[in-house]
Amino acid sequence: xxxxxxxLKRVVDYNVRVRVRSDGSGVDTDGVKMSINxxxxxALEEALRIKERGEASExxxxxxxxxxxxxxxxxxxxxxxxxxxxxxxxxxxDPLTGAxxxxxxxxxxxxxxxxxxxxxxxxxxxxxxxxxxxLWERPQATFASKLELNGDKATVTRExxxxxxxxxxxxxxxxxxxxxxxxxxxxxLPDIMKAKKKPLDLIPLGxxxxxxxxxxxxxxxxxxEDRHKGIMVDDVAGLVVALKEKGxx
Amino acid sequence: xxxxxxxAEHAEGSVNPCTxxxxxxxxxxxxxxxxxxxxxxxxxxxxxxxxxxxxxxxxIQIDNLANANSMGAIVAPQIVAIADGYTHIFGxxxxxxxDLMPRVAALLGVNQISDVMAVLxxxxxKRPIYAGNAILTVEASAxxxxxxxxxxxxxxxxxxxxxxxxxxxxxxxxxxxxxxRFVELQAGASDRPDLQTAAKVISGGRALASAENFxxxxxxxxxxxxxxxxxxxxxxxxxxxNEMQVGQTGKIIAPDLYVAIGISGAIQHLTGIKDAxxxxxxxxxxxxxxxxxxxxxxxxxxxxxxxxxxxxxxx
Numbered sequence: 001x002x003x004x005x006x007x008l009k010r011v012v013d014y015n016v017r018v019r020v021r022s023d024g025s026g027v028d029t030d031g032v033k034m035s036i037n038x039x040x041x042x043a044l045e046e047a048l049r050i051k052e053r054g055e056a057s058e059x060x061x062x063x064x065x066x067x068x069x070x071x072x073x074x075x076x077x078x079x080x081x082x083x084x085x086x087x088x089x090x091x092x093x094d095p096l097t098g099a100x101x102x103x104x105x106x107x108x109x110x111x112x113x114x115x116x117x118x119x120x121x122x123x124x125x126x127x128x129x130x131x132x133x134x135l136w137e138r139p140q141a142t143f144a145s146k147l148e149l150n151g152d153k154a155t156v157t158r159e160x161x162x163x164x165x166x167x168x169x170x171x172x173x174x175x176x177x178x179x180x181x182x183x184x185x186x187x188x189l190p191d192i193m194k195a196k197k198k199p200l201d202l203i204p205l206g207x208x209x210x211x212x213x214x215x216x217x218x219x220x221x222x223x224x225e226d227r228h229k230g231i232m233v234d235d236v237a238g239l240v241v242a243l244k245e246k247g248x249x
Numbered sequence: 250x251x252x253x254x255x256x257a258e259h260a261e262g263s264v265n266p267c268t269x270x271x272x273x274x275x276x277x278x279x280x281x282x283x284x285x286x287x288x289x290x291x292x293x294x295x296x297x298x299x300x301x302x303x304x305x306x307x308x309i310q311i312d313n314l315a316n317a318n319s320m321g322a323i324v325a326p327q328i329v330a331i332a333d334g335y336t337h338i339f340g341x342x343x344x345x346x347x348d349l350m351p352r353v354a355a356l357l358g359v360n361q362i363s364d365v366m367a368v369l370x371x372x373x374x375k376r377p378i379y380a381g382n383a384i385l386t387v388e389a390s391a392x393x394x395x396x397x398x399x400x401x402x403x404x405x406x407x408x409x410x411x412x413x414x415x416x417x418x419x420x421x422x423x424x425x426x427x428x429x430r431f432v433e434l435q436a437g438a439s440d441r442p443d444l445q446t447a448a449k450v451i452s453g454g455r456a457l458a459s460a461e462n463f464x465x466x467x468x469x470x471x472x473x474x475x476x477x478x479x480x481x482x483x484x485x486x487x488x489x490x491n492e493m494q495v496g497q498t499g500k501i502i503a504p505d506l507y508v509a510i511g512i513s514g515a516i517q518h519l520t521g522i523k524d525a526x527x528x529x530x531x532x533x534x535x536x537x538x539x540x541x542x543x544x545x546x547x548x549x550x551x552x553x554x555x556x557x558x559x560x561x562x563x564x
Contacts, residue, residue: 019382027379095360122378127351130348130350131351140352145491159344161500219373224381224383224523229542230545231544233545233546236547
């Protein structure tokens with residue numbers, strides 16, 4: 001296979017507990033640590049391993065957003081991607097528009113695989129990979145925990161509600177990653193230096209000929225309802241009494 | 250008036266209870282006519298079962314050999330083939346629905362509303378974002394079909410008592426792709442209650458420290474007649490298989506009783522249990538965040554407490 005396309009979304013870091021703005025207009029992201037979406041990091045790691053096994057020649061990382069996302073693309077390059085593309089957009093794009101952007105890039109790059117995270121941990125949508133596969137009229141292997149390539153086919157193990165489902169798909173195809181596909185490598189300092197010299201292309205969203213989809217209107221953000229702090233019991237006997245009082249035993 | 254199509258989930262000849270939960274969500278949409286579509290090899294028995302659910306007016310049965318394993322890429326074009334005239338298409342926010350529904354949405358040229366937790370109007374919905382740290386109200390365009398997945402933990406199963414018409418439809422074979430093939434399902438056989446529908450769930454975390462030690466969780470669950478869950482850490486460490494993971498990227502559940510044992514309570518885990526009736530936490534760290542949301546907390550060594558609790562219940 002020639003190329004693998006990997007999506008890297010810039011999101012609020014996994015460890016940050018975001019706060020909803022008091023006027024309900026959004027969540028407060030000022031000064032908050034930003035990272036690569038963890039599922040996307042797993043996607044990149046998988047692409048790099050495929051390339052290192054000699055089953056692909058080039059790994060291209062793609063992000064959609066403002067210039068800030070160059071930071072995450074540089075991290076991707078430091079992990080080992082060969083080049084990066086930033087599709088420039090002043091605003092966050094909705095999943096269908098994002099899928100259309102990837103669809104347009106597929107026409108330019110002609111990859112054998114597109115690997116995306118199964119969901120971004122900010123909007124938790126879990127849509128883009130499936131949408132891209134639909135627009136591309138190609139297979140999708142979502143929530144992948146194991147991926148084996150065999151020529152023009154791939155065997156993918158998927159994490160599903162009842163266990164693990166194994167499917168075989170024709171390539172090219174879209175894979176979306178689950179947590180246990182791999183453990184992403186750490187970036188080493190010399191790689192960060194090297195990454196600065198790797199190509200990072202900027203493509204204005206308007207240049208791709210993509211029709212923007214109708215986004216959902218975001219009317220209001222609110223904090224979740226708090227659960228009230230309950231009681232502490234001293235021992236198992238106390239626990240049994242408390243459970244009986246609630247009719248749970 | 251809204252005309253809603255719900256996509257039924259089923260396996261091994263049984264309708265998954267999440268279908269009746271999607272129905273409860275759809276029933277919150279005012280002035281709605283509700284249809285349910287079932288895609289199977291031979292869906293006659295499934296269709297008859299769904300026809301008894303209250304509020305369903307029509308069950309659409311689409312039989313095809315390609316539907317043996319409910320794969321998104323196979324089912325999506327069949328939904329699109331019958332989508333005309335529907336204002337809403339709903340599926341469950343299970344791995345089946347999550348795989349399938351965005352593919353349907355893209356084919357219809359719309360974005361999807363993921364994980365609907367409340368219906369405010371025919372085109373206005375609430376959904377969780379940031380692992381449940383924020384609740385977003387979204388408004389969909391009234392001119393476009395609404396494709397959504399339903400956060401099933403937010404809904405009860407709809408009652409029986411319906412008597413829907415069953416309509417058999419066929420979809421042209423040319424519309425069904427052959428590029429995706431089922432190989433096998435590796436599912437752990439278990440006679441315990443299903444994690445997603447169990448009234449009681451006992452979960453274990455990293456503190457169990459090994460697959461062998463996790464046995465005490467299973468034994469306690471059996472004493473309670475409960476399903477068994479786990480934190481991401483316990484699954485990542487290989488103590489238990491992936492289908493037991495509870496949380497943002499695992500299963501979102503709403504049992505009457507949830508007992509978290511040796512689970513610290515990362516926000517990603519808590520979002521999976523926030524609708525539980527009663528949360529019990531057992532942890533040796535009194536500062537663990539799980540105690541912030543627990544209704545009943547007990548600080549101590551789980552290896553002492555769990556066998557003692559099991560004995561107390563069994564005795």
